[in-house]
Amino acid sequence: MFDMRPLNRRQFLALGVSSASAVFLASRVTGQSLPPAPNQYVSKDGLLDIALDARYEAVNLAGEQAYLYSYNGQIPAPQLEAKPGDSVRIRFTNNLPQPTNIHYHGLHVPPTGNADNIFLNIPSGETFTYEFTIPDNHPGGTFYYHPHLHGWVAEQVFAGLGGAFIIRGELDAIPEIQAAQEVFLFLKDFDLDANGRVPQPWHMAQMMGREGSLVTANGQVNPTLSIPKGGLLRLRLVNASTSRFYRLALEDHPLYLIATDGIPLSEPVELRELLLTPGERAEILVRGEREPNQYRLLALPYNRGGMGMMGGGMMGRGMMGRGMGSGMMVQSDWESTRNLATLTYAGQVETLPLPQKLIPVETLPEPQRVRRFILNHGMSPGMGMVFLINGRAFDHQRVDTQVSLNTIEDWEITNTGVMDHPFHLHTNPFQVISRNGQPESFRAWKDTVLVRAGETVRFRVRFTDFPGKTVYHCHILDHEDLGMMGTIEMQKSS
Ligand code: C2O
Ligand code: CU
Ligand code: CU
Numbered sequence: 001m002f003d004m005r006p007l008n009r010r011q012f013l014a015l016g017v018s019s020a021s022a023v024f025l026a027s028r029v030t031g032q033s034l035p036p037a038p039n040q041y042v043s044k045d046g047l048l049d050i051a052l053d054a055r056y057e058a059v060n061l062a063g064e065q066a067y068l069y070s071y072n073g074q075i076p077a078p079q080l081e082a083k084p085g086d087s088v089r090i091r092f093t094n095n096l097p098q099p100t101n102i103h104y105h106g107l108h109v110p111p112t113g114n115a116d117n118i119f120l121n122i123p124s125g126e127t128f129t130y131e132f133t134i135p136d137n138h139p140g141g142t143f144y145y146h147p148h149l150h151g152w153v154a155e156q157v158f159a160g161l162g163g164a165f166i167i168r169g170e171l172d173a174i175p176e177i178q179a180a181q182e183v184f185l186f187l188k189d190f191d192l193d194a195n196g197r198v199p200q201p202w203h204m205a206q207m208m209g210r211e212g213s214l215v216t217a218n219g220q221v222n223p224t225l226s227i228p229k230g231g232l233l234r235l236r237l238v239n240a241s242t243s244r245f246y247r248l249a250l251e252d253h254p255l256y257l258i259a260t261d262g263i264p265l266s267e268p269v270e271l272r273e274l275l276l277t278p279g280e281r282a283e284i285l286v287r288g289e290r291e292p293n294q295y296r297l298l299a300l301p302y303n304r305g306g307m308g309m310m311g312g313g314m315m316g317r318g319m320m321g322r323g324m325g326s327g328m329m330v331q332s333d334w335e336s337t338r339n340l341a342t343l344t345y346a347g348q349v350e351t352l353p354l355p356q357k358l359i360p361v362e363t364l365p366e367p368q369r370v371r372r373f374i375l376n377h378g379m380s381p382g383m384g385m386v387f388l389i390n391g392r393a394f395d396h397q398r399v400d401t402q403v404s405l406n407t408i409e410d411w412e413i414t415n416t417g418v419m420d421h422p423f424h425l426h427t428n429p430f431q432v433i434s435r436n437g438q439p440e441s442f443r444a445w446k447d448t449v450l451v452r453a454g455e456t457v458r459f460r461v462r463f464t465d466f467p468g469k470t471v472y473h474c475h476i477l478d479h480e481d482l483g484m485m486g487t488i489e490m491q492k493s494s
Helices: 009-022 153-158 175-179 203-208 477-481
Strands: 040-042 047-061 064-071 079-082 087-094 103-105 127-133 141-146 163-167 181-190 214-217 224-229 232-239 246-250 255-260 263-271 273-276 281-287 294-300 337-348 369-380 384-389 401-404 407-415 421-425 430-435 448-451 456-463 468-474 485-491
Touching: 040 047, 047 079, 141 153, 141 232, 141 281, 153 477, 163 181, 163 232, 175 232, 181 337, 203 384, 203 477, 214 337, 224 232, 232 246, 246 255, 246 337, 255 273, 263 281, 273 281, 369 421, 384 468, 401 407, 407 421, 407 448, 448 456, 468 477
Parallel strands: 040 079, 047 087, 079 163, 181 232, 224 337, 369 407, 401 485
Antiparallel strands: 047 064, 087 127, 103 141, 141 163, 181 214, 232 281, 246 273, 246 294, 255 263, 255 281, 294 337, 369 384, 407 456, 421 448, 421 468, 430 456, 468 485
């Protein structure tokens, strides 16, 4: 979802002024500067070999002690980096008090065996070794690993689990991109009670998708990024939140989108703002073309819908502060602007140009088949609300969708409910063709696409390389846990 309105100076000024009055001022630590590339593990001699464990312990979050789930005690988790052709070996130990597993979101690797297999259940105390190879033709970009055991996903991601998985590739070899300074922004919200623990969410918060009022970038509140005048910044953004959407804008600076969900565009696209829903990633370039000053990276108000479902009694509670133990999002937060990070100017370089061309995005042939999916919710006796795809809640034993490898399909996803749902497909990326019948304005690869309440989104996908069973689901992880997920079996064509 990209806002394509052309830039004009007046809009920028208006944006600056209105957000100044509405901005949510972080009451905690502000203005910390970003640590240089923390906790990176980079493949060597064709192998990325690391030990990861999921654990529950006290960590430092935005300057305070918090009891969170983490990989290796780090928030955000260690950043993994490999190249096409590399092997990946992750010796994973589950030190959580509950079962879990790991999903490699967006990677085009087998969804089976000890690769990206989300049906695995790794019990508490057990070790499991993930092993897979990044295909030689894998696009370079920003990917995302997180737990994916149905029923536990929202809780475990919200408690802190998740990290970036970088594939270095063709985009990184473009000289203008190489000249840019690379900054990762891993966006994640938390909810902590007065003791620094993550409270159980209210039932309604779970229905809406739990959000927390502590909004962080790389585990910090409002870190500072710097750019030299004339320079270029390459921001790699991951929405690692359980449910929160980020409608991003950088004061007085256009965003030049260069990659979506880990895959490069054919040329930069200039945007005024960028909506990043859970699971989505984006890479943007920022030019140091303004007067040296401080500019806020903002998360502008966004209403995900569904507030009508909340009883009147729920609405009255103010849940902005820490220590409410609420896990509860109220509309007032959806109406406020937040300051995610601050851009400052430091130094000066000769003006760096934007790249003209990036990596060609192929045009997929016409589909051999069209399928339709309806996203909605319903009531189930004793369970309250359930979230459904084509009228059914998730069942890992059922195969909902059977496809043949090396075929092209169009999927038409219609959201007939009252809440927005970001729809995600594992293993194979797709291209959005149209939204409510309107063609997309530029071609891009995606693995997660927002389907707003009332919308129909059509995308085109080619199933390649890997047979086996995996899933598609809403990436508001509470909705996924509450049933909005289906299985897909990819079969070798006979
Ligand atoms: Cu990031 Cu199936 O999810
Ligand atoms: Cu995924
Ligand atoms: Cu949803």
